[in-house]
Amino acid sequence: MSLIIKNSPGIKPSEITPESDYYNRRQFIKQSAAVLGAAWAGRIAMPVQAAQTGDFPTAIKSQYSTREPANSFEDITSYNNFYEFGTSKTDPARNGTGFQTDPWKVSIEGEVARTGVFDLDELIKPYQLEERIYRLRCVEGWSMVIPWTGFSLAEMIKQFQPTSRAKYVEFTTLYDPERMPGQKRRVLHWPYTEGLRMDEAMNPLTLMAVGLYGKTMPNQNGAPLRLVVPWKYGFKSIKSIVKIRFTETQPVCTWNKTAPKEYGFYSNVNPSVDHPRWSQKTERRIGRPFWEPKIPTQLFNGYGEQVASLYTGMDLTKYF
Ligand code: MTE
Numbered sequence: 001m002s003l004i005i006k007n008s009p010g011i012k013p014s015e016i017t018p019e020s021d022y023y024n025r026r027q028f029i030k031q032s033a034a035v036l037g038a039a040w041a042g043r044i045a046m047p048v049q050a051a052q053t054g055d056f057p058t059a060i061k062s063q064y065s066t067r068e069p070a071n072s073f074e075d076i077t078s079y080n081n082f083y084e085f086g087t088s089k090t091d092p093a094r095n096g097t098g099f100q101t102d103p104w105k106v107s108i109e110g111e112v113a114r115t116g117v118f119d120l121d122e123l124i125k126p127y128q129l130e131e132r133i134y135r136l137r138c139v140e141g142w143s144m145v146i147p148w149t150g151f152s153l154a155e156m157i158k159q160f161q162p163t164s165r166a167k168y169v170e171f172t173t174l175y176d177p178e179r180m181p182g183q184k185r186r187v188l189h190w191p192y193t194e195g196l197r198m199d200e201a202m203n204p205l206t207l208m209a210v211g212l213y214g215k216t217m218p219n220q221n222g223a224p225l226r227l228v229v230p231w232k233y234g235f236k237s238i239k240s241i242v243k244i245r246f247t248e249t250q251p252v253c254t255w256n257k258t259a260p261k262e263y264g265f266y267s268n269v270n271p272s273v274d275h276p277r278w279s280q281k282t283e284r285r286i287g288r289p290f291w292e293p294k295i296p297t298q299l300f301n302g303y304g305e306q307v308a309s310l311y312t313g314m315d316l317t318k319y320f
Contacts (some may be wrong), residue, residue, distance in 0.1 A: 055216045056129050056149045064205055064306075065133035071144040073213050075287045080220045081138065082239055083188055084173065084180035091182070092220035099179060101224040101240070110170075110246035113161035120224055124210060126159065127151035131214070132207055132228075137269045137301045139233035143283040148228055150209035154202045162198070162246050169201040170194070170251035171227055172243035180240075188254050194238040195251030195265070196229065197310075205230055205306050231303040233267045264320040268311070269301035273320045 070076075082092035085099075104120040129151055137143045157169070175191035177183040183190045200206065207228040210217055217223040222239025229236045235255050245251075255263035262276055271281045282294035300307050311319075 054214050056131075056211055056214060059129040059131050059149050059214070062130040062132040065131070065147075066135060066145060066302075068133075068135070068145045070133055070147045070213075071285075071287045073215075076144060076146055076212060077218045077220055079144075079286055081140075081234065082182075082220055082222065084182045084190075084192065084240070085220065086182050087187060093218075095181060096219035099219045099223070101219065104224050104242075106225065106241060107243045108160055108245075109243065111163045111166035111248060112246050113163065114159070123156075124151065124208075124225075127155050129210070130207075134207070134228060134230040135301055136228075136230065136234050136237070137283055137297065139235055139263070139267070139275065139280075141278065141280070141283055142286055143295070143297075144286045147213055148207060148209040149211035149214060150207040150228065152204060153206040153208050153227070154204060156208060157201060160246075165248045166246040167198055168247045168249070168251050169196050169198060170243075170245045170247055171196075171238045171241050172245070173238055173240050174242045189257050192238060192254045193251060194227065194236055194253050195247075196236070198246075199310055200229070200307075203307060203310065205303060231269060231300040231307045233269055235263070236267050266311075266316075266319050268299075268316065268320070269297060270299055270316055270320065271297040272299070273317055 078093050079089045080092040081089070082096065085092040085095040102120075105117050106120060106123050107117045108115050129149055131147055131149050133145060133147045135143055136146055171194045173192040174180065175183060177190075196206070207230075209222070209226050209228045210224060212218070212221060217226065222237075222241075225241045226239040227237050227241065236253075250265060253263075253265060255267075256265055269280075274280055280297055283297045284294050285292075298304070
């Protein structure tokens with residue numbers, strides 16, 4: 001069941017609960033009791049963790065957050081897909097440890113008035129950071145709930161003033177096999193690239209993330225800058241971005257290029273369109289006990305209210 005808080009454009013910053021309240025001790029105790037009572041002690045996250053570190057003191061809570069309990073920091077940072085650091089789930093945490101992400105530059109290219117190469121700090125400075133708790137559904141059939149810190153991609157795109165020819169946005173991950181040893185193996189077409197249609201990129205749910213659980217983004221989760229598109233399978237949420245290019249034609253995406261029959265350009269979460277090798281009807285929530293039944297997967301990962309209109313009239317079995 002979707003527990004997304006409805007978009008209410010009139011919401012004033014003063015109506016948003018301050019972070020200090022969100023993480024206060026009383027709430028922590030209440031939440032912990034509820035969560036622990038729900039079973040699986042120690043595996044489900046306690047949101048208080050974010051306040052204790054607080055790398056982003058100016059971040060505000062987002063109206064788009066789900067109220068489902070977040071996965072633990074441990075789960076989120078130890079079970080990863082990041083092929084640049086290896087193909088097993090534990091490789092990115094192990095092999096990404098020494099990955100240097102400062103300094104980091106991002107190149108803005110293509111169909112925009114303002115192109116250029118920007119220091120990450122300079123690039124993200126103008127935007128209001130938010131904590132957004134999103135479901136992430138992996139195409140492999142598992143899911144997590146992750147409290148990201150980031151800002152709206154739409155706000156950033158507006159700053160660069162796209163031309164009328166900008167129909168798509170292409171994102172590229174760093175290519176540096178010395179720093180990302182997984183790139184020495186030809187398991188994917190490197191560098192990893194992903195793309196969105198312009199209206200998908202401009203949707204208020206689309207997030208550029210720089211942290212999670214109130215901490216600077218861990219390397220294994222895509223430091224220092226990654227995309228998060230919560231209604232699409234996780235592989236669209238490209239990590240460690242160094243280039244954002246605005247294009248007139250549909251970008252080539254790594255997974256689509258690697259296995260076009262299995263991974264389409266759109267990659268919207270859709271329980272009615274099976275992967276050719278497995279069903280997409282249900283998902284296993286990481287961190288839940290193995291005896292619990294799998295969760296039914298929702299169309300657009302439960303974010304249909306905000307995004308279904310982007311696909312009106314499209315045959316989603318053809319444009320998967
Ligand atoms: N981005 C890059 N550059 N390389 C990758 O291998 N894996 C994708 C996506 N972004 C991947 C990537 C996949 S398949 C998933 S499910 C998510 O990252 C996982 O994000 P997480 O490890 O933060 O949960």
